Amino acid sequence: MSATYPLFDNAAGKALDQHATTALGGDGYLLMQRAGQAAWQCLLQHWPQARRLVVVCGPGNNGGDGYVLARLARRAGRQVTVVHLQAHSPRSGLAQRACTDYLGVGGQVEWFQHELPDADVVVDALFGIGLDRAPDAASSRLIDAINSQPAPVLALDVPSGVDAQRGSVATVAVVASCTLQFIGQHIGLRTGAALEYGGALAFDDLDVPVQVFAQVAAQATLLEPEFISRCLLARRRNTHKGESGRVVCVGGGHGTAGAVVLAAEAALRSGAGLVAVATRERHLPAILARRPEIMAHGIESGDDLPPLLATADCIALGPGLGQGEWASGLHALTMASGKPLVLDADALNLLAKRPAPLVDAILTPHPGEAARLLDSDTSSIQRDRFAAAQALVERFQSVIVLKGAGTIIAAPGQLPRVINAGNPGMAVGGMGDLLTGVIAALRGQGLAAFEAASAGALIHSLAADEAAAKEGERGLLPSDLLPWLRYWVNH
Template sequence: MSEPVELFDIAAARQIDGQATAALGGDAYVLMQRAGHAAWQTALQYWPQARRIVVVCGPGNNGGDGYVLARHARQSGREVSVLHLADASPRTPLAQRACTDYLAVGGHVEITPDCLQQADLIVDALYGIGFSRAPQAEDAALIEVINAAAAPVFALDVPSGVDALTGNVPGAAVRAQRVLQFIVAHQGLHTGAALEHAAQRLLATLEVPPLAFDGVKASALRWARPQLAALLPPRRLNTHKGESGHVLCVGGNHGSGGAVMLSAEAALRSGAGLCSVATRALHVAPLLARCPEAMAHAVDSSEDFAPLLARAGVIALGPGLGQDDWAQALWSAALASGKPLLLDADGLNLLAAAPRPLPQAILTPHPGEAARLLDTDTASIQRDRFAAAHALATRYAAVVVLKGAGSVIAAPAQLPRVLAAGNPGMAVGGMGDLLTGVIAALRAQGLSPFDAASTGALLHSLAGDAAAAEGERGLLPRDLLPHLRALANP
């Protein structure tokens, strides 16, 4: 299995940069030249026909990387312009040095954005990874002109205006077709709003010495398809259904029977040996007609529920549950059972109303549910999804899947995992119910809570990507079911 890509926060990236500079003799310009050259090689690879190149340089070292790229492009015979605003001439010693070298080969500088309209390629070297505020008015106006131009945009290290630590976009930000990160991958570019601005993320390691990483740890891991195989090995030939676990899906209140049906079928398609369903009586017949492999039970009282709890290996609580007296009775009984739990939907809303630690449980909130669990608002969750996932895992002592673009999986004392899968077509009612069943099935098959959450969320997202091959708009949760089975057997 290929190892997951390590992601780093800004402090770690800067420490690595400093240690790499020291290991290379102490001249930071060595790394800047490597970065600019790597960026030029990437531009040649992806846009070989681009003859007119505009490099938008800021006053800092990110702008210095842009000047180095511009020098290489000019020396190769391209028509090159460097654009910076009138008050944004190079201010750091490295950027000044790179600008001098660019001018020395006959390069010139523009201070108005008119040149952007004739470009075949625009290179964004305006802000670096340390920029985390909303751009000021003049810079914001320039970014809007960049985004409106017809040419593709290639960003160096980070799209300008995107917070490389959190993925937040507090104001105007460049929308780049490709981003070339230097030395390490930045955690913020892999989740949330940042994904709208970094369509494809590449990495140039700049061949820094290994000792540049001494004492530095990654802040997260990028979890992608290669990670499935290690945690979903082939089954033993001499196996039986009991070894694959027994999931109990609890939910399907009046008007919401489809939610628990989706969870049950997803659990079975993801490999659960047995799946029981505790639901309202009127949903039993439709559920059996749709999925006869599920064992559906009408539950009207705690007496009906107790034997189901006793037989279950994992309880998936919340899809279509509601918050009435019936729902609260099932919720309380499930939490009191001591069985492994997965909480979603109204299972989470009931937890938010009565917070308590739930060690070994798995919580799968979307940003709105996460906000209720942390007594805050959705915007605060989305501003820093890593911090929000960590806060949830800490407050509830549980594994957390913070859903959304670039889902973040966190747990106490674990390195977070960020999914590199999923698509906008999955933003439809019922997708979370499907995810509940997938994760519960993997937990029932013996995976740890953290591995079940990570692998289940990845399996679900990859199934969504496979189903979206026919189009994202109109994608339904049940479209994922055949792909779940195929992907669960890597």
């Protein structure tokens, strides 16, 4: 199994279609028939007992794919009704041909009025990637009708209303049970709001010749679990703790020592050889009682911190840090240390007050922190997460881990990466502190910053999935992930 998969934006998706058509002799209808056949097979795989099908077709080639599916289903003895808006008669030559062939086997077409006919499965072949704006009023009513009926929904290529490039939804979109993508996988379906709409994501390359994919550049890569073993090589038999990375975690102001402890524990469970914590003096007894493997240092004066930082292979700065005078002093000293850094939480908030390009740093903002770093707002960040990640890269010249559903890792001169793991149970305080510790441990063990951020985010999300699989997502705690971090760094 591959460790990564290419993801394409809309322009690249259209280029793939054009090159594929050329490679198949210039007959676009052949490609459309393959798409319709793949969709029909996908429907049979998921709902083999379905007898009544409603196929909602749009005016373009996505609608043409739907007409092909409808024809095949009717020839297989299914009860099929194609529904479209009065204004959505087929417009493209290929869609017109597919509609004619469907009608030629006795197929029926109905104009949408108020609700859809009863069905065992509804097929969304309305817009695909052709829609780059909010659906109009009539289309919105049709999408609402798809969502309000009880049958499962198979979306062809993209759930209608979802921006396949940005992953955002302007107003309304089809909530699919399954989405079958054709030829290339869409970059926008793997992050942000789109994850609420796509359901189970499936893919069919339609047997397009492999040389087609060499002609079109991907815009991101999707990371799978196999990526971890590519990054974390087996250790020497004669290794020692100093070779496994020295991590210093700086943070834990009054009342927030738990955050820096979580980061330190995550670093230990992710293979760091030595982990130290720089925090308030009063926190030392509790830290040592919880985890004696942590080397805890009480830092009340700035004079005490530089000698500790000098020992580090990587510094994790921010968990529980705060933004007061003590925090600002530690922040300034750490930023000036010249060491590889992983910045999270209040380290990012302090950076936002005085933004500047950094040297050898990994920033791990959630959307709210990203908004502060870019003088923006959270909704703008979420509207186009890839653009936000790239803006952060350009502003800080650093590796960026934009957290959230479909975490994005971006870096100067690198193709962005997307994490194909994680679950809603991770939406709880402390999860980001854990991620900071994981990434710092991998960076301290010698991984390059982009690799450490990518592997760390993937390990963190996979550990969360394992922990949630045992007891459920609701009530998942960051500390529940610790045993699974150890599992995945050894997997």
